[in-house]
Structures are given as structure tokens and as C-alpha cells.
Amino acid sequence: MNEAVRNPAKPTPGPTKGPIIEIENLSISFFTRKGEIPAVMDFSCTGRPGEAMGIVGESGCGKSTVSLGIMRDLSNIGKIVGGKIKFQGKDMGELSDEELRSIRGNKIAMIYQEPMASLNPAMKVGQQLMEVPLIHDKVSKEEAYKRALDMVRSVKLPDPERMMRSYPHQLSGGQQQRIVIAMALLSKPALLLLDEPTTALDVTVEAGIVDLVKGLGEKFGTSMIFVSHNLGLILETCDRITVMYSGEAVETGKIKDVFDRMRHPYTQGLFRSIPLPGADKNSRPLISIPGQLPLPHER
Ligand SMILES: Nc1ncnc2c1ncn2[C@@H]1O[C@H](COP(=O)(O)OP(=O)(O)OP(=O)(O)O)[C@@H](O)[C@H]1O
Ligand SMILES: [Mg+2]
Incomplete structure (x- = not known):
């Protein structure tokens, strides 16, 4: 008797248990009349099934460019100039237009800052x-x-x-x-990208949406990438965090690990600039981050 007959109820292998998304050394540039603007450089991070990955960083550091890169929606002047994005183990750069279309909006969905845009x-x-x-x-x-x-x-x-x-x-x-x-x-969708989904909303409404997003991963098993300049929101909603600074991922990993061993001065500044639960504003004053983000062409 062959294996299949002897074991009729043997389950077929389910979807891959590996990472849902792997971004490896991704570089994205915009080609304008003034020349090449390297918006994302050598960016790597990994998102796992059912988990939420937060991408945090200040305005202009390249967060939206990463999410648009995942959607392959970079307009005609944006280009992936290095690295790759693997979705469910497959290199998206090797997919046909038709395969990409079936992934976009089905397996990967994106939510933008401004709801009326959608x-x-x-x-x-x-x-x-x-x-x-x-x-x-x-x-x-x-x-x-x-x-x-x-x-x-x-x-x-x-x-x-x-x-x-x-x-x-x-x-x-x-x-x-x-x-x-x-x-x-x-x-x-297997993966939901949220790019500043609450920035256009006031804080109480924002809190409601954040609670909602938190429950969704559990209820629907959806993996999420949550883009925000608000570290507090990321800490509240996500399992992992990637800190971006001027186009690069300067820190990535489980929130606790990043918190325990943050290396980059920007991350240290970022964590010092938000109130932590139970902290006293006199013993631990909030410190703003000095200086301005270097522009992509003058790093
Ligand atoms: N269509 C475009 N043409 C030229 N440059 C662009 C374009 N889109 C983004 N950039 C540049 O790429 C860099 C990264 O922009 P991006 O929108 O990804 O930042 P961000 O982190 O999402 O910022 P914010 O928090 O303000 O949304 C910026 O320097 C920006 O000027
Ligand atoms: Mg943005």
C-alpha cells in the first residue's frame, strides 16, 4: 500500500512558515532633473506571519518610499536600484506583471494617511x-x-x-x-501596509484606530507593516521595530531587543524624546533631537 492510501488524513503542507516579507539591502532612488535622489539605501528588515513591524523615523527619512517600493508603486521616476524584496519567499523582482497585479491589492494591501484617497x-x-x-x-x-x-x-x-x-x-x-x-x-491580505494611517486624525480618534489595528493581527492573522513618525504608537501596536534615519535602517528587531541594545545615536535620542510609562518628567526630562535630517543628496 502506498503512503497516500495508508495515511489518507495526512495534511498537505500549509503556507510557508518562514518570514512573510524579507527586504534585503534595498536601495531606491528618484531620478529627477536635478539628478539622482537616493531616498532609501541598503535597507533590510524582516516581517513574520501574524506580527506587526513598525517603521519609525522622521519626516523625509524614506518610510513611505519603502512601503511604495513593496507595492512596486514608485511612479515613473522612482526605481529600485539595489537589493530585493521577497514576499512569501518569492523575489518580487522576478514576478511577471500579471503575478504582481494579483499580489497587489489582494495579498498585499496598503492604507494611506488620507482615507479619501482610497x-x-x-x-x-x-x-x-x-x-x-x-x-x-x-x-x-x-x-x-x-x-x-x-x-x-x-x-x-x-x-x-x-x-x-x-x-x-x-x-x-x-x-x-x-x-x-x-x-x-x-x-x-496576508500583509497590510499602513502608512501613517492616523496622522490626519485627532488623538482620541487615533487611539481608537490603533486599538483596532492591534486586534486585527490576532483576529485575522494578518501581518502588518505600520509606518509612523510616532514612536509611542509603534511601541503600542508592534512586535518588531525598524528605526530609519536618512534612508537607512539603523536598528531592527524585536522591540525589547532594540530598546535594550540601541546603537544608533538617533534611536537613543528618539527613545529619550518620548514619555515612558511611570517616568517622572523631572528625573527623566524629555529631550528633543537636535539638528535636521541630512537631505538625501547631501548626506
Ligand atoms: N516622487 C518623488 N520625487 C523626488 N523625490 C522624492 C519623491 N518621493 C520622495 N522623495 C524624496 O525621498 C525622500 C524620502 O521620502 P519619503 O516620502 O519616503 O519620506 P517619509 O519618511 O515617508 O516622510 P514623511 O514622514 O514626511 O511622510 C525625501 O527626501 C523625499 O524628498
Ligand atoms: Mg511618508
Whole structure:
């Protein structure tokens, strides 16, 4: 008797247990009339299944460029000039356009700072949400409505039925961002990129979204990359952290490890510049980071 017959219930190997995303020595430049702007240089980090990786660093250090690089959405002047990005073990640089299209927006979804950039102002929220399962999973209208409504509940919006009947402009900024997150999750992505998802929102609304994002990894098993200039938010939401400074990853690893052995003066400054729980402002005053980030062409 052969192996398969003797062992009929033997499970087939599941999806790879390795990292979901590996970025190795990535360099990205923008080619402008004034010449090459090296926005990201020799950047490496790894994201693991079900974990959230935070990318933190000040304005202009290259955080968005890394996330757009992962989406291969660098406009016509941006180019990956070195290194590679592996998604679920596969080098994305070797995929065909068609394979890339099927990954983008399906297996990898991106959420931007400004929710209206991802919503159609002329279409009711429910209809926009229903389109995802209608197109993605080719389900019936009834099923699409049910899934959309369930997801509106999952992102903790009040009065889900009314939300579904509303136009985006009838919702607050925080509610719009929850709809965008719901829309991204309906396509069941393996990796969700969030680029400053709460920067356009006020702090109380921000806290709600952060709580929501925290629960999503557990509920849906989605891996996340959370881009922010706000270290406090990253510490609260993420398992791992990568600190960027002027286009480079100066620190990467589990939050605790990075905290224990931070090497780069920028990271040390960054951790000194935020309040830690229980700390006293007299014994541990907050210190701002002096100086300005060197511009890419004058590092
Ligand atoms: N389309 C572009 N053309 C030319 N230069 C660009 C372009 N996009 C980004 N850059 C440059 O690349 C560098 C990194 O920009 P990026 O937007 O990735 O920074 P960031 O860390 O996301 O900043 P922020 O926190 O302000 O969003 C900057 O110096 C920026 O000027
Ligand atoms: Mg940015």
C-alpha cells in the first residue's frame, strides 16, 4: 500500500512558515532633473506571519518610499536600484506583471494617511465594500452584502446598516479610515501596509484606530507593516521595530531587543524624546533631537 492510501488524513503542507516579507539591502532612488535622489539605501528588515513591524523615523527619512517600493508603486521616476524584496519567499523582482497585479491589492494591501484617497466620493460605502467580495471572490450580491456588513462590525463602526447606506463625506475622518481598513481586510491580505494611517486624525480618534489595528493581527492573522513618525504608537501596536534615519535602517528587531541594545545615536535620542510609562518628567526630562535630517543628496 502506498503512503497516500495508508495515511489518507495526512495534511498537505500549509503556507510557508518562514518570514512573510524579507527586504534585503534595498536601495531606491528618484531620478529627477536635478539628478539622482537616493531616498532609501541598503535597507533590510524582516516581517513574520501574524506580527506587526513598525517603521519609525522622521519626516523625509524614506518610510513611505519603502512601503511604495513593496507595492512596486514608485511612479515613473522612482526605481529600485539595489537589493530585493521577497514576499512569501518569492523575489518580487522576478514576478511577471500579471503575478504582481494579483499580489497587489489582494495579498498585499496598503492604507494611506488620507482615507479619501482610497474611497470613491460618488459611491455609497456599502457598495464600495461589496465590490471587493463581488470581484475578488465572485460571490452573490447577498453574500457580498453580508460580508461587507460583518466587516463594518469588525472595524467597530456604530450603526453598521446606516454606514453601508452612507456616502463617504457623511462620515468623520476616523470612520472613513475604518471603512478603508474594512475594505482592505475584505480581500484577506496576508500583509497590510499602513502608512501613517492616523496622522490626519485627532488623538482620541487615533487611539481608537490603533486599538483596532492591534486586534486585527490576532483576529485575522494578518501581518502588518505600520509606518509612523510616532514612536509611542509603534511601541503600542508592534512586535518588531525598524528605526530609519536618512534612508537607512539603523536598528531592527524585536522591540525589547532594540530598546535594550540601541546603537544608533538617533534611536537613543528618539527613545529619550518620548514619555515612558511611570517616568517622572523631572528625573527623566524629555529631550528633543537636535539638528535636521541630512537631505538625501547631501548626506
Ligand atoms: N516622487 C518623488 N520625487 C523626488 N523625490 C522624492 C519623491 N518621493 C520622495 N522623495 C524624496 O525621498 C525622500 C524620502 O521620502 P519619503 O516620502 O519616503 O519620506 P517619509 O519618511 O515617508 O516622510 P514623511 O514622514 O514626511 O511622510 C525625501 O527626501 C523625499 O524628498
Ligand atoms: Mg511618508
